[in-house]
Amino acid sequence: xxxxxxxxxxxxxxxxxxxxxxxxxxxxxxxxxxxxxxxxxxxxxxxxxxxxxxxxxxxxxxxxxxxxxxxxxxxxxxxxxxxxxxxxxxxxxxxxxxxxxxxxxxxxxxxxxxxxxxxxx
Amino acid sequence: xxxxxxxxxxxxxxxxxxxxxxxxxxxxxxxxxxxxxxxxxxxxxxxxxxxxxxxxxxxxxxxxxxxxxxxxxxxxxxxxxxxxxxxxxxxxxxxxxxxxxxxxxxx
Numbered sequence: 001x002x003x004x005x006x007x008x009x010x011x012x013x014x015x016x017x018x019x020x021x022x023x024x025x026x027x028x029x030x031x032x033x034x035x036x037x038x039x040x041x042x043x044x045x046x047x048x049x050x051x052x053x054x055x056x057x058x059x060x061x062x063x064x065x066x067x068x069x070x071x072x073x074x075x076x077x078x079x080x081x082x083x084x085x086x087x088x089x090x091x092x093x094x095x096x097x098x099x100x101x102x103x104x105x106x107x108x109x110x111x112x113x114x115x116x117x118x119x120x121x
Numbered sequence: 122x123x124x125x126x127x128x129x130x131x132x133x134x135x136x137x138x139x140x141x142x143x144x145x146x147x148x149x150x151x152x153x154x155x156x157x158x159x160x161x162x163x164x165x166x167x168x169x170x171x172x173x174x175x176x177x178x179x180x181x182x183x184x185x186x187x188x189x190x191x192x193x194x195x196x197x198x199x200x201x202x203x204x205x206x207x208x209x210x211x212x213x214x215x216x217x218x219x220x221x222x223x224x225x226x227x228x
Contacts, residue, residue, distance in 0.1 A: 107170040107210075
């Protein structure tokens with residue numbers, strides 16, 4: 001049974017940093033690309049970033065490029081999202097998701113339950 | 122970036138009704154479209170990929186169709202658990218983009 005469990009969310013002041021984690025079990029983690037998707041309160045889904053199965057390729061949404069870094073540790077079956085220079089607009093629930101297909105993948109099949117991030121002074 | 126426009130933004134329907142949600146892409150994305158369901162307070166759930174292929178375990182009352190720029194999600198015989206918000210997403214190119222969502226409410 002595939003499980004994705006996010007952690008690391010919380011309340012953080014504007015300009016500070018936060019690192020989210022997504023622990024994956026029930027599947028060979030190193031075989032799959034992974035994505036982060038976020039959802040601001042009362043809003044729709046927003047794609048954040050993707051990383052290839054081996055970590056060699058990444059893509060980001062323009063609004064997060066340069067501030068957010070997606071990474072993975074295949075030895076720990078864990079996906080990360082390092083978020084720097086946080087802004088109030090980054091307040092959202094952050095979901096990790098498994099992506100099927102080669103390299104950076106294509107479509108999502110499994111989602112985590114999400115971890116909330118609030119950026120506020 | 123590819124824009125996805127869903128219509129309607131919301132709809133009211135009764136148990137047993139059939140509903141159709143449309144997703145229009147700003148450029149040709151072939152069949153690189155997925156549909157997701159999100160119940161209130163819950164994580165999204167994957168329903169369809171490749172515009173028309175059901176994810177494992179998804180009931181056949183969900184039907185996806187379309188290619189190019191115009192896509193539909195049809196839900197036949199609505200049940201209480203189907204009242205949720207539905208999103209389309211394109212995976213033809215980066216950045217990946219989502220439609221704004223369609224909220225299906227009980228009439």
